[in-house]
Amino acid sequence: MRTTPRAYETIGTVVPEMLNGSCECGAIRYRVADEFLYASNCHCSRCRAATGSAFKPFAGIEREKLELLSGEDALLINGEDDLNDTRCAACGSLLYSVVRDGEYVHVALGSLVDEPSMRPTKHIFVGSKAPWFEITDDLPQFDEHATA
Numbered sequence: 511m512r513t514t515p516r517a518y519e520t521i522g523t524v525v526p527e528m529l530n531g532s533c534e535c536g537a538i539r540y541r542v543a544d545e546f547l548y549a550s551n552c553h554c555s556r557c558r559a560a561t562g563s564a565f566k567p568f569a570g571i572e573r574e575k576l577e578l579l580s581g582e583d584a585l586l587i588n589g590e591d592d593l594n595d596t597r598c599a600a601c602g603s604l605l606y607s608v609v610r611d612g613e614y615v616h617v618a619l620g621s622l623v624d625e626p627s628m629r630p631t632k633h634i635f636v637g638s639k640a641p642w643f644e645i646t647d648d649l650p651q652f653d654e655h656a657t658a
């Protein structure tokens with residue numbers, strides 16, 4: 511049986527599969543290569559407040575591998591060009607954060623429409639996690655940044 515390949519080759523270069531992402535209202539659409547370098551669940555107080563949730567599942571990738579498809583006018587950028595949270599100004603959804611001197615983005619995995627190959631591999635900043643939330647999986651936990 512033929513299955514869909516994760517990537518295909520054209521004249522020697524591997525073209526990555528692209529993942530679609532969107533805010534809640536659909537004003538902003540983006541796509542990102544399915545080539546995340548790392549993925550974590552962050553329990554720090556800022557990520558909890560930014561998402562209104564117990565933790566933020568996110569995955570990191572080089573900034574140039576994320577491309578806006580529509581809604582550039584509707585971006586709400588909270589911070590600087592090289593360090594920010596990028597949201598939809600219309601519905602407020604957190605889409606991604608620009609980090610590490612602007613060279614990487616941390617994609618909020620909840621904004622992905624498609625399923626990434628990489629899943630969060632650890633819990634970070636567990637030292638400041640919400641007391642009302644209990645981690646019930648077996649992923650490694652780190653008080654702050656992962657040291658490994």
Ligand SMILES: [Zn+2]
Nearest residue numbers: 533535598601
């Ligand atoms: Zn929106």
Ligand SMILES: [Zn+2]
Nearest residue numbers: 552553554557
């Ligand atoms: Zn965080």
